[in-house]
Amino acid sequence: MFRFDPYDPAFDADPFPAYKVLRDEHPCFWSEEARMWVLSRYDDILNALTNWRVYSSAKGNLIDEFPGRAGSTLGSSDPPRHDRLRALIQSAMTKRALDHILDPARASIAAHLAEVRDRPVFDFVNDLGSKVTVDLLFHLFAMPRDQADEVRDNAVLMVQTDAETRQKSEKHLAAFHWMADYAEKLVQERKQNPGDDLLSNFITAEIDGEKLLDKEVQLTVTTLIMAGIESLSGFMGMFALNLADYPDARRTLVADPSLIPDAIEESLRFNTSAQRFKRCIQVDTELHGQTMKAGDFVMLCYGSGNRDERMYPNPDTYDITRRPKRHLGFGGGVHSCLGAMLARVACQVVFEEFLKAEAEFSRVDQQLPWVPSSNFRSPQILRLARG
Numbered sequence: 001m002f003r004f005d006p007y008d009p010a011f012d013a014d015p016f017p018a019y020k021v022l023r024d025e026h027p028c029f030w031s032e033e034a035r036m037w038v039l040s041r042y043d044d045i046l047n048a049l050t051n052w053r054v055y056s057s058a059k060g061n062l063i064d065e066f067p068g069r070a071g072s073t074l075g076s077s078d079p080p081r082h083d084r085l086r087a088l089i090q091s092a093m094t095k096r097a098l099d100h101i102l103d104p105a106r107a108s109i110a111a112h113l114a115e116v117r118d119r120p121v122f123d124f125v126n127d128l129g130s131k132v133t134v135d136l137l138f139h140l141f142a143m144p145r146d147q148a149d150e151v152r153d154n155a156v157l158m159v160q161t162d163a164e165t166r167q168k169s170e171k172h173l174a175a176f177h178w179m180a181d182y183a184e185k186l187v188q189e190r191k192q193n194p195g196d197d198l199l200s201n202f203i204t205a206e207i208d209g210e211k212l213l214d215k216e217v218q219l220t221v222t223t224l225i226m227a228g229i230e231s232l233s234g235f236m237g238m239f240a241l242n243l244a245d246y247p248d249a250r251r252t253l254v255a256d257p258s259l260i261p262d263a264i265e266e267s268l269r270f271n272t273s274a275q276r277f278k279r280c281i282q283v284d285t286e287l288h289g290q291t292m293k294a295g296d297f298v299m300l301c302y303g304s305g306n307r308d309e310r311m312y313p314n315p316d317t318y319d320i321t322r323r324p325k326r327h328l329g330f331g332g333g334v335h336s337c338l339g340a341m342l343a344r345v346a347c348q349v350v351f352e353e354f355l356k357a358e359a360e361f362s363r364v365d366q367q368l369p370w371v372p373s374s375n376f377r378s379p380q381i382l383r384l385a386r387g
């Protein structure tokens with residue numbers, strides 16, 4: 001009998017065969033292990049994403065949700081509340097705010113590349129990707145550097161789930177509370193001393209004369225730190241992994257860096273770090289002969305939709321010239337990733353510099369340690385050897 005267990009560490013090593021069985025044989029599947037429905041075909045996922053009245057986020061979008069988070073951040077609320085939060089944050093995420101990160105991103109990756117220059121083997125995730133994303137986020141929010149390590153460690157823990165208990169354990173909950181306290185202090189401090197940074201922009205942003213409440217700013221900052229550090233660093237790890245595994249693609253990018261944005265889009269399709277998110281069914285819904293009842297949870301497998309042969313020809317081929325239309329790497333609908341533009345710009349700059357310095361490399365370990373997470377998939381360590 002087919003089982004679908006997103007908590008099984010073996011599943012993260014290669015989730016794609018299981019996704020294919022789901023798409024072909026069980027397109028609307030009840031997973032006993034996850035205690036929720038699983039949707040795996042591109043069209044079904046897109047339909048769910050564009051139909052928030054049926055597929056609600058208000059009970060949380062994380063597969064294993066933190067108590068108190070549901071309903072209070074933009075990722076875990078429905079319109080109209082969601083739209084108000086989103087509009088206010090978007091008004092702060094201007095092109096000008098993002099332009100500010102280009103030079104610091106370049107300087108950060110150059111500095112961390114210099115640190116690994118003399119080593120025959122380096123760990124892309126911990127020596128480069130994670131350090132650059134921390135630098136970027138601290139720069140964007142103008143956060144004091146003294147607690148950078150703690151912020152990073154807690155952001156990493158927040159995306160994890162205990163594979164045995166299939167829940168957030170004490171250490172994950174403690175990380176969430178640590179981050180909420182940290183964000184609260186940061187917001188209070190910034191209200192006293194506003195500057196020209198993204199956080200100050202959030203605090204002062206207004207739409208129709210209305211500002212964000214302190215609690216909203218605090219929980220949103222908590223989410224932005226988690227997403228900003230872990231989603232972005234996780235994706236950079238996946239992109240580096242693709243470039244190690246597909247040397248022809250890498251050499252093409254080294255020869256013509258203007259193709260890096262196309263390669264980023266293909267990696268977001270091929271193996272996005274944000275693999276699965278959750279919704280809650282609002283009205284009994286029939287799909288592929290199954291009835292999802294109001295109140296049931298449903299898992300949307302973006303990583304599977306992106307490999308759906310009904311949408312993309314030869315979906316298991318990594319092809320940097322593909323330019324995949326409307327991939328689900330950043331989700332879609334009202335909740336599509338708010339950091340997408342930032343993530344694209346940051347990845348482009350970082351990988352331009354990275355490939356300039358490191359043109360030839362291969363991965364050292366065939367078996368990778370994957371971040372234990374029901375939502376995300378990225379390596380915890382990615383050792384690369386030159387040559």
Ligand code: HEM
Binds near residue numbers: 224272273277340
């Ligand atoms: C390449 C890196 C990233 C990936 C792959 C990614 C992926 C995603 C995905 C799939 C969603 C949709 C979640 C859902 O359907 O419930 C999402 C939402 C979101 N992301 Fe990202 N993300 C990335 C980077 C970032 C960054 C850098 C930030 C901010 C600094 C960010 C902030 C957000 C926020 C705030 C939402 C919620 C949007 C809403 O509900 O309206 N993300 N992201």
